[in-house]
Amino acid sequence: MRPFLSHPFDDDKLKEECGIFGVIGVSDAANFTALGLHALQHRGQEAGGIVAYHPEHGFNSARRFGYVRDNFTKADVMDTLPGQLAIGHVRYSTAGSKGATAIRDVQPFFGEFSMGGCAIAHNGNLTNASALRKELIERGSIFQSSSDSECIIHLMARSIQKNLSERIKDALRACEGAFSVVAMTRTKLIGVRDSLGVRPLVLGRIGDSGWALSSETCALDIIGADFVREIDPGEMVVIEGNKVISTRPFHPAQSRFCIFEKVYFSRPDSILGGQSVYETRHRIGMELAIEAPVEADLVCPVPDSGTPAAIGYSQQSGIPYAMGIIRNQYMGRTFIEPTESIRNMGVRLKLNVNRALIKGKRVILVDDSVVRGTTSRKIKDMILDAGAAEVHFRIASPPTAWPCFYGVDTPERSKLLAATMTEDEMRDWIGVDSLKFISLDGLYRAAGEAAGRDAMAPKFCDACFSGDYPVTPSDKIAEGFEMKAAE
Template identity: 45%
Template sequence: MFNEVKGLNEECGLFGVWGSPNAAQLTYDGLHSLQHRGQEGAGIVSNDQGTFHRHRGLGLLGEVFSRDPEALHQLTGDAAIGHVRYATAGNHGVENIQPMQFEHPEVGEFALAHNGNLTNANQIRQELLAKGVTFQATSDSELLGELIQTSNEPSFAGQLIAALNHVHGGFAYLLMTPNAMIAALDPNGFRPLVIGELPDGGTVICSETCALDQVGASFVRDVEPGEIIIVNNDGMSIQHFTTDTHLAICSMEYIYFARPDSIIRGISVHDARKRMGAKVAQEHPVKADVVIGVPNSSLSAAIGYAQASGIHYDMGMIKNQYVARTFIEPTQAKRDRGVSMKLSVVKSVVAGKDVVLVDDSIVRGTTSKYIVRLLKRAGAKSVHVRIASPVLKFPCYYGIDIQTTKELIGANNTVDEIRDLIEADSLAYLSVDGLVESIGALNDSANHGLCTAYFDGNYPTPLYDYQAGFDAEVTRLGLYEGAN
């Protein structure tokens, strides 16, 4: 149940279009802009007047479709849904690549794509096994489809509502039947999901607004917690599978996961990250000559730090975009080699200078240590690390692959100990209050509308399958009294 932490791993990206010619090409283009959300696999299902066509595979989106140059052209129809995957549950085989397909006695074929993580997946899997269900994959994404198929409700709509009320945790779903595209968001809205309109009148539903921009769609609205959005040839309608909702969007979307050009619930990700950088500069000032950011997700925060502190900002590090991600490497030596191939220092920027290094987070600390050493080898007099988020202490169970504290350096060490471990001259983190202030309140209630559980242990939902393991972790580390 508890996976070893390999890094701040992305979740998944969803993109769907209804009522537009060449829907599969639009879906491909939209998924390309969501590639940062998942690089393990990709797939698209198209709908040509009720006949479904699917192509999926392991690897980046471009790799999946370049293996068969005709695949995209064979995805005909004016509707399609697609998915880019990072595994937070299940193994890494092609059987878990989405969208998944199902046969239904009422609607015929339907397809499903999921972003998030179910906290009661084990319980549901046992219930379905007892009913004789044979699973086609190992991830929790299949479970909603199987719940629909085994439901006693008389209609597909009723089966979907019952299934959505039976799954718990973080989920953004896109489904497609022969006659409709359907979206649903969990009662806490942990994952972003937005609706857009194409110039030709087609409707797009996707994970981030950057994908709307990619295909020339105009933003219409966010999908709200507990909503079911139904798009068909008659237009768009809105239902609710529950009204017991409590907005708690994942704060890591603003810190790390979303693209900086996206807007989440009316807040620019780039601007929020700049404010995080500015706030950590106010909370933890230091005398230095230059501010640099760890490319690429920390550059906005580094700009904000420089602007607030008055310290010169410069491009002190370069990222090689063509090197594979390092967190999947099996040994630390290989991970270090991967970092050395991915990041390089502009010596003229840091040599002989006191450097402020701004990063978005520290997970296990090994990459941070390597970067500090890299800067000092390039001639930096001192390196002062500033993290534009709070100390990462607690697991995430809603769709980010951080499900144990075992390798979280912040759960096992004090800030001073982390400073020594990464060999920095100083180290400081943004406060939780500073994070919330930087992002901004997302609703008008006393609750700020953010999930900050990774930093303070205040989970907005029961943990179900994960509760016993979480309690054991908390007890072992003495992290938090009464967390639930």
């Protein structure tokens, strides 16, 4: 999946490409899945799909563009998805216009094999997808989508294993990069994480007979499921009846969970690695206040992702916290046709400054990241127009200087502000009185690593900050991408 920037007003944030969810052992699995996907909507807002299985009706699927709430709450759709077993997926769209072809990229993908059908939903990105696709096409595979995830179905078709669970193992052993996968057969719900555990996947219990797999724990909460545990890096679980069978089909490796899940992607009410995402972001703000203090009158978040860090910064620094920027919660992604004049006021459609609070004040703005920097400049202008005396940016992540190849929509390196400018140059370009980012060591400390980042064995994937890629992005290197030079 290689998505495009789907809305001109959201072009300065990194985008998580998708969320996955599945349930087994409940009477209306598709409705449970729709609820789970609704809770994961922040991970992908362009399209969604559900596949369900019923012994009498077989496999049925529905794939739609748009929000879960607009597509998977209607009886005419949900009544076509009966059964006690279902999986689902939300995502950002593949580059290009939304039309008859693009809908083919919406997951889950389905394949009919000699031993029965299998549907798969994938969160992540395969770094050798182009090479796999070329080889598969040369051997006769006919692809229906432009998604890297479809490679998994074709690899399964070429496996000689006698059951679908083993074919999934075979297929994923050939894949490089990041993958958390939820799959289903006629009787089984299956979950898999790559050996580095880059993307999240958790297991939940529904009553006495049901089970759920989800990208995040917040989706378990919405269906009343109990969180059991995270699927371990390199683990595959096969759930059938009331049994959960665990295997380790991949070579063991040091876990490298995506640290940006903790900074931005995951919902603050989720639990990752046994830690509250909210509490981690709160600690990031505290670390940032220790590392980058400044005299000011107010600490204001850039809503909503900067809020927990801003609260932490305020509490550590003793500077009052205030809602200096108000978010318009009702601006839909199709609010208005973005003509050039409207495009220029895009940030103001989403955010408005609390003028009475800001006027004459020295303001610290806390945001989660700076990508291109365009939104930061516009927000700074809004704050100054409201009469602020000073504007200081504090960023709850290190400078984003490298693209992600593991399932995150990142601009090419030349368009990342931190790839072409020093911190002082970024400060001057944005036009603020000061700009400071949390250090990589500080981010690790906030994430629970008291000693900071171990350069020889980092616990997280932090490639977007460090340029240290845990899996070589072979497809991108073949296209001309240059890795960071060895130090």
